[in-house]
Amino acid sequence: MRALTARPDLEIRIRAGHGGLDRTVRWAHVTELHDPVRWLRGGELVLTVGLNVGATEAEQRAYVARLDTAGCAGLGFALDTWLTEIPPAMVDEAEQRNMPLLSVEGNTPFIAIVEAVAEHYATEQLRLQGKMLTAQDAMVRSALRTGLPGVVTELTKAVAGEALLLDQNGLTTHSVPGGEHPWHSTVRSAVVLDGDRPRGMSILADGDATILLQSLRAGGSTLGWLALRCSSPASAPTRMLTNHAASLLTMHLLRSRDARRLHHRARAPLLRLLVTDRTAGASAARLLTLPPPPFEVVHLATDRPDTLVDQVVDALADVMGSGPALDRAALCALDDGVLVVLPESRTRPRLGELLFTDLAARPEGPRAAGACQARGSAYLADAANRARRIAASGPGYRHAADTEAWSLLRDSLPAEASEEFQQTVLGALREHDARNGTELVATLRSYLEHNCGIEATARALGVHRNTLRARLRTAERVMGRSLDVPRHRLELWAALALDAGSAPGP
Known part of the structure; x- marks a missing residue:
């Protein structure tokens, strides 16, 4: 008026x-x-x-x-x-x-007043449209410049509100203003993490304020949620800007997800070569950038490994977050599951357990997971076999260190004593392998893993029985120990277990 x-x-x-x-x-x-x-x-x-x-x-x-x-x-x-x-x-x-x-x-005339009111609303509509276009343009530019945080910040500027961006697990990705606020709990309680999830936009009450909750979806899967809090009922332009921001955020999340999947697909053949081909494994190890050792090696048992691979990549992002650690993790599909190489963590639960828990809740998730430690890339093949055997022992997540009495003895040894013992038993063998390109250490590990059986060990190594016997005689000569003496076999077993981070044997 x-x-x-x-x-x-x-x-x-x-x-x-x-x-x-x-x-x-x-x-x-x-x-x-x-x-x-x-x-x-x-x-x-x-x-x-x-x-x-x-x-x-x-x-x-x-x-x-x-x-x-x-x-x-x-x-x-x-x-x-x-x-x-x-x-x-x-x-x-x-x-x-x-x-x-x-x-x-x-x-x-009265008609002049009617026209004046109509003109006012037409002008106001043009102003709002101009404001919306400006805000949309600012969000697009911020999406290209700074990604998710920029889009959320520009949205709050345009509508004078607050915003919260959640990932697909309901965890905070970004908030404006920063930090935790009381209304965030209202949003999280509305986000159903299992079962039916919110579709499209829903409106929540927060006292006199209004919260718009928009799910970020693509291809039938939820990538996250965007929540916008306004001090008054949300206008149509506010809802339109929220939808625009949600579209930009969804595209960004989808592009990031696809890039992660492509990155890990490109690395998968190298890891597969590293754990299945001992001859080419050394070359693959030089090309494959892994986390700093030691590693947690996880075997996720499934009948559909090729289907599970992309889910594993997505779950890794949830468990590890973004950054170099995620990029250095490696995975590949095997015949009976998906092998994952993660950085070893002293905290509990381990990354492998968190990963399995996330995946087990999804459709067609793994039925079991076995895990063990590997001290370096040279031990990944043995660790992969051990993780596979542990996964076959029963459902759920199992780590060798949690299920074997050997881990109690290993963890009680000072690092210096462990290294000295390994060098005493394995030093000559390591030097021989390095000097002559042989695989005496790996041969002895496989020999012990197969209960000192010549047939089973030769089959596992892909060599003739006589070739295996020749290697064992060479190993005995180099290390000055006889494999027929139980104490010598025990010392060798302990040294190999300390060297690889997990005990050899079925």
């Missing part, structure tokens, strides 16, 4: 109700009905020449009261057509109700 009455070209004079000039005019409506309320929706500036406003003071007051009760923005009179002045009772009633009462002066 204030903006409308301030226009000099309309020649409008305020006769009463100055306190109500902040009322919003939704439309201007001309009527001469005695009771037009049933045809009104609220927010109208009613325009009349006064034909049916009532003949008595009581009727005139009742006319003003009906319009005010109906939520009208104000009442305007055109004088000298039917009335020469506005009835004093109506002026007094309007003043008491803070309802603007206007007189249209001069030669201003």
